[in-house]
Amino acid sequence: MLLVILGGNAIGFSQAASDEGSGDANTKGKITGRVVNESGQPLAGAVVSIRGYTNSARELTLITDAEGNFQATNLAPLAYLISVSAPAYVSAPRDPDLNPIGYYRIGDSVRLEMIKGGVITGTVKRSSGEALVSVQVRAYMLRDSKGQPARYSLPVYSDTTDDRGVYRVYGLPPGTYIVSAGGSGYGMDPYANDVPTYAPSSTRDAATEISVNAGADVADVDIRYRDEPGHMVSGSANGPASDNQQGFSIVLSSIFNGVAQTSSSTYQERSSRGFMFTGVADGDYDLIAQTYSPAAEWQISESRRIKVRGADVTGVELNVKPLSSINGTIVLEESKAPECQGKRRPVFGETVISPWHNETIAPRDQPQFIWSRGGPTIADDHGGFSLRNLAAGQYRFNTRPMAKYWYLKSIAWPSAGKAAQVNQPPDAARNWTTVKSGERLSGLTITFAAGAASLQGRVEGAEGQKISARLFVYLAPAERDKAEDILHYFVSLAAEDGSFMLSNVPPGHYWVIAKAARVSDSNMVSKLRLPDENELRTKLLHDGEAGKIETELKPCQNLTDYRLAFKE
Secondary structure (H helix, E strand, C coil): CCCCCCCCEEEEECCCHHHHCCCCCCCCEEEEEEEECCCCCECCCCEEEEEECCCCCCCEEEECCCCCEEEEEEECCCCEEEEEECCCEEECCCCCCCCCCCCECCCCEEEEEEEECEEEEEEEECCCCCECCCCEEEEEEEEECCCCECCCCCCEEEEECCCCCEEEEEEECCEEEEEEECCCCCCCCCCCCECCEECCCECHHHCCCEEECCCCEECCCCEECCCCECEEEEEEEECCCCCCCCCEEEEEEEEECCEEEEEEEEEECCCCCCEEEEEECCEEEEEEEEEEECCCEEEEECCEEEEECCCCEEEEEEEEEECEEEEEEEEEECCCCHHHCCCCCCCHHHCEEEEEECCCCCCCCCCHHHHHHCCCEECCCCCEEEEEEECCEEEEEECCCCCCCEEEEEEECCCCCHHHHHCCCCECCCCCEEECCCCEEEEEEEEEEECCEEEEEEEEECCCCCCCCCEEEEEEECCHHHCCCHHHCEEEECCCCCEEEEEEECCEEEEEEEEECCCCCCCHHHHCCCCCCHHHHHHHHHHHHHHCCEEEECCCCEEEEEEEEECC
């Protein structure tokens, strides 16, 4: 589950200068940056929001100056998220191979790119030709510009028709959309109880898919409104009483072609007898209730599948239960190597631990937003951390030491003693961790070790040979006893000029491999360490042995100006 969403594409950022020294976990600092458009021109007046991972970290809102610059000062040493907004602009999609981290720390200088959003415009009219005034029009993104579906739920953008029945939904990220008018099931909207009409004049199954490019207008997406009354879905949500006595958010998600699609929500007060949706079309749906309190955190019901077939569905009962959690500790192992002394240690507040669920076994028809409840976290001052609000499933854990001379040595569950009763495979890097509903696991240990090396250089083709547009440089362990160690595999996307850098690498012997990217090669930093990608890692080992390009990285060594020959 990917939890970090970057508000702008980080085209480049510099590592904090304090990596070369001992550093101070209590020293405050600044983050500077610049916001530009797709042509590299500065965006003045853009709103930049900077938020730390901890609840105690205040959110800063800044406005870029005439040159698109911003500066946040007096920041504590934490991991920070940065988002950007500007009228009619959207954030350029973050390339996880170009910027795999997705968050920042003090001392960084960032460059964030915004692109002009696309537009869908048209009219909404009845069959008589009468314009519909003040009807809500929604554009749902089915897939992004790379053809990938939304991770947790369909992004939705909306507008209301004017007195001519004209709507204009702007600021759309590039991608593929469907557009509907009417329906919502709540509020004072006079069309709320109608079944949504999808362009051109259909139910969801016959909706026209619309391709939107950056900065382009897609006109004449007209909707002939069907004026069909919908059905009612009602029931009640229940759960254990909490101190703050919050109510329940009820989410109704439609299922189309076996995949969860659009959703709507309503709210049930604690004192209320139940909830109700109106304007529901015939079809299959999943219902989930959820509630949140600072003490109990998120509580979610099991998903209830209902079928609406020409009649109302009533009496649905939803009972919320606490989600699961994992507690663990980060351990730091110092190095005795003289060349590693006096180097900056990792700062726990800058260290993000992210739980990623196994998407290959997660039900596609289940509302995907439940995975977003279990977000990343950072460790406390003593290295302790807690991953909360985890839905039942399989997980792995992403993290890296944000210090140049440290590497990720292991992620492990206890293998002996009372703590081993968690009944998980000891190597949590190589294996999925299975979490059951409401389970409380503890004892996960993440070990960072000092002595990391780095490899920086350039890929060079034969004379006159043009380097591929997307080229990956891999490290695979050349020592046979490390072949099964997932944490000894690394990858970097080479820049257009062939330059690359691999950092936080454990000392040892490695095969160095350059490979042109295939169409399906995306987010390789994450894919390379998936527990199920044994075939990919085995292929890299074979390629390394065949290529016979081997290098040794010594503790705390910075190997620069490395030249790597590339052959198509």
